[in-house]
Amino acid sequence: MSVNDYEMVCGVEVHAELATKTKIFCSCTTEFGGEQNTHVCPVCSGLPGVLPVLNREVVNLAIKAGLALNCEIADYSKFDRKNYYYPDLPKNYQTSQFDLPICKAGWLEIMVDEEKKRIGITRAHMEEDAGKLVHSGETITSSMESFVDYNRTGVPLLEIVSEPDMRSIPEVIAYLEQLVEILEYTEVSDCKLEQGSVRFDVNVSIRPKGSSEFGIRSEIKNLNSYSSVRRCLEYEIERQAKILDEGERVIQETRTWDEGKGITLSLRSKEEAHDYRYFPEPDLVPLVIDREWVERISQTLPELPVARRARFQSLGLSEYDAKVLTDSKDLADFFDQALIEYKDAKVLANWVMGDFSRILNAQQCAVGDSPITPLQLAELLKLIEKGTISGKIAKSVIEDMYTTGKDAGTIIKEKGLAQISDEGALSGIIDGVLAANPQSVEDYRAGKERALGFLVGQIMKATKGQANPGKVNQLLKGKLS
Amino acid sequence: MDITARSAAELHTMLESKAISATELVREFIDRINKVEGNVKAFVTLTEESALEQAAKQDEKIARGEKIGPLAGIPMAFKDNMCLTGIRTTCSSKMLENFIPPYDATVVERLLDAGAISLGKLNMDEFAMGSSTENSAFFPTHNPWDLSCVTGGSSGGSVASVAADEVAYSLGSDTGGSIRQPAAFCGVVGMKPTYGAVSRYGLIAFASSLDQIGPVTKTVRDNALVLNAIAGHDTKDSTSVPFEKPDYTEFLVNDIKGLKIGIPWEYFGEGIDQGVARVIQEAIETLKGLGAEVTECSMPHTEYAMPTYYLIAPAECSSNLARFDGVRYGHRSQNNEDIISMFRKTRAEGFGSEVKRRIMLGTYALSSGYYDAYYLKAQKVRTLIKQDFDNALEKFDVLLSPTAPTPAFKLGEKLTDPLSMYMSDICTSPLNLAGLPGISVPAGFVNGLPVGLQLMGKAFSEGMLYRVAYTFEQNTDFHKVKPELTAEVVL
Numbered sequence: 001m002s003v004n005d006y007e008m009v010c011g012v013e014v015h016a017e018l019a020t021k022t023k024i025f026c027s028c029t030t031e032f033g034g035e036q037n038t039h040v041c042p043v044c045s046g047l048p049g050v051l052p053v054l055n056r057e058v059v060n061l062a063i064k065a066g067l068a069l070n071c072e073i074a075d076y077s078k079f080d081r082k083n084y085y086y087p088d089l090p091k092n093y094q095t096s097q098f099d100l101p102i103c104k105a106g107w108l109e110i111m112v113d114e115e116k117k118r119i120g121i122t123r124a125h126m127e128e129d130a131g132k133l134v135h136s137g138e139t140i141t142s143s144m145e146s147f148v149d150y151n152r153t154g155v156p157l158l159e160i161v162s163e164p165d166m167r168s169i170p171e172v173i174a175y176l177e178q179l180v181e182i183l184e185y186t187e188v189s190d191c192k193l194e195q196g197s198v199r200f201d202v203n204v205s206i207r208p209k210g211s212s213e214f215g216i217r218s219e220i221k222n223l224n225s226y227s228s229v230r231r232c233l234e235y236e237i238e239r240q241a242k243i244l245d246e247g248e249r250v251i252q253e254t255r256t257w258d259e260g261k262g263i264t265l266s267l268r269s270k271e272e273a274h275d276y277r278y279f280p281e282p283d284l285v286p287l288v289i290d291r292e293w294v295e296r297i298s299q300t301l302p303e304l305p306v307a308r309r310a311r312f313q314s315l316g317l318s319e320y321d322a323k324v325l326t327d328s329k330d331l332a333d334f335f336d337q338a339l340i341e342y343k344d345a346k347v348l349a350n351w352v353m354g355d356f357s358r359i360l361n362a363q364q365c366a367v368g369d370s371p372i373t374p375l376q377l378a379e380l381l382k383l384i385e386k387g388t389i390s391g392k393i394a395k396s397v398i399e400d401m402y403t404t405g406k407d408a409g410t411i412i413k414e415k416g417l418a419q420i421s422d423e424g425a426l427s428g429i430i431d432g433v434l435a436a437n438p439q440s441v442e443d444y445r446a447g448k449e450r451a452l453g454f455l456v457g458q459i460m461k462a463t464k465g466q467a468n469p470g471k472v473n474q475l476l477k478g479k480l481s
Numbered sequence: 482m483d484i485t486a487r488s489a490a491e492l493h494t495m496l497e498s499k500a501i502s503a504t505e506l507v508r509e510f511i512d513r514i515n516k517v518e519g520n521v522k523a524f525v526t527l528t529e530e531s532a533l534e535q536a537a538k539q540d541e542k543i544a545r546g547e548k549i550g551p552l553a554g555i556p557m558a559f560k561d562n563m564c565l566t567g568i569r570t571t572c573s574s575k576m577l578e579n580f581i582p583p584y585d586a587t588v589v590e591r592l593l594d595a596g597a598i599s600l601g602k603l604n605m606d607e608f609a610m611g612s613s614t615e616n617s618a619f620f621p622t623h624n625p626w627d628l629s630c631v632t633g634g635s636s637g638g639s640v641a642s643v644a645a646d647e648v649a650y651s652l653g654s655d656t657g658g659s660i661r662q663p664a665a666f667c668g669v670v671g672m673k674p675t676y677g678a679v680s681r682y683g684l685i686a687f688a689s690s691l692d693q694i695g696p697v698t699k700t701v702r703d704n705a706l707v708l709n710a711i712a713g714h715d716t717k718d719s720t721s722v723p724f725e726k727p728d729y730t731e732f733l734v735n736d737i738k739g740l741k742i743g744i745p746w747e748y749f750g751e752g753i754d755q756g757v758a759r760v761i762q763e764a765i766e767t768l769k770g771l772g773a774e775v776t777e778c779s780m781p782h783t784e785y786a787m788p789t790y791y792l793i794a795p796a797e798c799s800s801n802l803a804r805f806d807g808v809r810y811g812h813r814s815q816n817n818e819d820i821i822s823m824f825r826k827t828r829a830e831g832f833g834s835e836v837k838r839r840i841m842l843g844t845y846a847l848s849s850g851y852y853d854a855y856y857l858k859a860q861k862v863r864t865l866i867k868q869d870f871d872n873a874l875e876k877f878d879v880l881l882s883p884t885a886p887t888p889a890f891k892l893g894e895k896l897t898d899p900l901s902m903y904m905s906d907i908c909t910s911p912l913n914l915a916g917l918p919g920i921s922v923p924a925g926f927v928n929g930l931p932v933g934l935q936l937m938g939k940a941f942s943e944g945m946l947y948r949v950a951y952t953f954e955q956n957t958d959f960h961k962v963k964p965e966l967t968a969e970v971v972l
Contacts, residue, residue: 092803
């Protein structure tokens with residue numbers, strides 16, 4: 001059989017660092033980097049006698065993520081100890097959640113090949129991150145010396161576990177992208193993949209197409225980019241297909257991804273799997289979450305990308321425009337704020353995605369740092385609508401707005417850019433142009449339409465582009481007829 | 482009476498009236514330690530110098546005419562599982578022989594703030610696991626009443642130092658009876674407060690859901706004074722309870738008329754020494770004579786307390802002690818092949834046999850396939866035991882029992898028989914499982930060895946326990962009897 005004769009079955013565990021200022025059980029900073037072992041205290045370095053105190057903000061963010069992922073938020077939840085020995089784990093147990101996680105039974109919707117699909121989320125639970133090992137050699141076993149940096153120890157994580165609902169690599173990638181987008185949108189995690197603030201474990205098995213039974217799965221741990229996930233799954237499906245084709249059985253095991261070689265390697269088999277000896281964390285009290293708390297958090301929940309896209313489309317934007325605007329929460333927020341003052345969504349979207357974004361990109365300025373406020377952009381568009389300036393002039397005004405931070409109105413006044421719509425004033429200018437170009441007047445009257453365009457151009461030139469084009473056309477035609 | 486034999490309350494009066502200075506007082510205690518410590522061996526670490534420095538500060542305050550608190554300037558010591566900045570904290574284990582904490586336990590902070598003078602750190606069973614203080618990796622502590630006998634444990638140093646007048650009072654910790662049982666063996670007052678009444682922050686954990694710090698004192702009044710200083714909510718300990726802390730000395734009234742005392746007959750079953758039973762019976766008569774209504778009652782799940790305790794405590798300890806791996810602090814084995822061998826050798830060398838036994842027991846109880854049958858079952862029985870107490874304490878103000886089934890036994894007597902050693906906590910461990918307060922007060926003697934009376938109460942009813950204990954103490958003379966100790970080293 002070829003790879004195409006099999007169907008993959010995949011579920012994903014995502015570890016996302018929660019965007020709190022301080023660690024989950026102490027008041028050390030969660031800031032990334034820093035001199036080794038400087039973001040530590042007796043509590044997170046696991047000195048004898050210390051006790052954890054749960055950071056309330058961690059719970060707030062976990063509830064928020066749970067709500068955004070359509071989960072049930074548990075009234076009663078608790079922490080458990082996951083016991084295993086590793087030098088990056090100061091207590092040799094990780095405080096995590098086992099049988100009573102804070103969030104369960106959620107879902108999110110992905111779109112692949114124009115088809116919507118709902119992916120189930122089994123659970124999401126809070127836990128503490130471990131430290132980082134630095135080896136003198138390649139690996140811990142081949143090194144003469146290893147060092148531990150505990151700065152990351154105790155940084156809060158949310159582990160989000162999906163159902164084995166994904167059947168193709170594009171589905172897996174769509175799920176991960178959608179999930180990361182939601183976590184970013186809700187500001188639950190800053191999702192800096194390059195800093196390892198989001199990590200993926202994939203569980204994957206294959207089965208002959210049409211079969212309804214699950215195959216034997218392998219779990220590949222600690223992937224930190226979409227491309228690693230894609231390549232790793234491609235490799236793993238092929239590896240498993242080869243085993244099945246040879247009439248062998250896939251072994252249930254944990255594997256690791258070698259990014260350089262592009263292969264997965266066995267870490268430990270099911271038999272060698274750790275017995276984590278979970279038991280309730282006796283140093284923390286159970287977490288009781290009342291409905292008011294959940295309600296309070298739900299008030300802070302922003303409109304999620306899917307809903308926002310739908311709303312933008314209902315305002316008359318194309319699917320493409322709606323997607324571009326919502327890809328960045330900041331840009332979508334900017335659009336929404338401007339929309340309060342300026343109601344023509346299509347025109348506004350064109351400006352936000354067009355000139356506004358172009359200037360910011362050219363200046364490498366983030367939307368959040370833009371010197372042009374949403375209100376100022378709305379004012380500019382209103383001035384076009386009122387006919388105070390033309391669209392063309394507006395393009396130069398917005399450049400000035402970026403560099404000076406001034407309002408459109410101020411810039412127009414200072415530079416005298418207001419459009420000339422006064423019929424008396426325009427009439428005089430037109431008369432002058434007609435007197436200076438008798439040949440063109442004659443040509444027009446002889447039926448050469450192009451001559452009109454030339455004359456308009458001359459009038460615009462005479463007014464430095466400030467003449468109201470509509471008015472000019474109207475008056476000019478009157479005078480020539 | 483020697484100054485060092487006086488209660489903290491009396492010493493406070495002397496300091497206040499300038500009958501003695503804090504420095505002189507510290508010197509008196511240092512002299513006493515020099516005289517008896519060779520026989521008693523209560524201290525793992527002595528900090529005389531810093532004690533004298535602290536005393537000088539208190540003397541300055543007194544000289545300035547400042548009002549001093551009831552514990553200011555009074556020498557005491559901590560069990561060696563409580564962290565004190567810059568002072569080595571060993572848990573009487575090779576593993577932490579040279580561990581110097583960079584922070585103070587909350588109880589340490591509170592007592593030092595109250596002006597307490599720490600003379601040092603006290604011997605214990607390694608990591609508080611044991612009932613005789615013979616499991617100390619350094620040396621056993623000897624019972625001041627009979628140097629060939631154990632002090633009980635695990636807070637052996639805490640009780641022996643108080644009984645031998647080496648300190649005015651001390652702090653111990655109690656996981657299954659580790660304050661009360663040795664207090665009974667050495668004839669002092671020992672209180673295990675309600676779980677959550679005293680912060681555990683900075684107490685090196687044995688079994689987190691059972692551990693509780695409490696005072697060891699010469700009198701009931703002193704006990705109330707020390708609890709006043711250490712009890713109360715602490716934001717650093719999530720299991721500490723925000724309760725309204727009373728002034729415990731207000732409960733020290735010589736009156737128990739009409740109070741209802743329950744006697745759970747299960748505490749008088751097999752294994753209770755006849756002499757101990759007789760002493761407790763006499764104590765019951767005394768309390769009746771003082772107007773208490775004493776009635777027998779039943780707590781049917783008592784017999785399951787020992788097996789339950791010996792599943793839950795080791796399970797928690799197996800996890801709590803996992804951090805001692807040689808990576809960050811404490812003992813690290815030399816010449817290791819790899820990280821796993823470093824873990825293994827460090828722990829093999831650093832821990833004593835009782836600690837290893839309990840880590841093995843607990844690891845087993847939590848293992849997949851055994852969890853439900855052992856750990857989970859034990860938690861369910863724990864609930865039943867707690868219900869026994871709740872039911873009984875609905876009817877009674879306090880419950881009464883012997884603190885320990887026997888008086889102090891000989892050094893070495895039970896070392897090779899862990900089960901018989903475990904039985905020494907049979908009367909005390911149920912209370913830890915229930916999270917309730919209990920106090921042991923001197924109630925008499927059997928063959929010259931002290932016997933303790935245990936009073937048990939509702940959550941946060943320490944005041945009621947003090948009232949009954951105080952009334953008993955004021956109407957008996959057992960606390961006034963002192964062991965005879967000489968400077969001549971007989972060991």
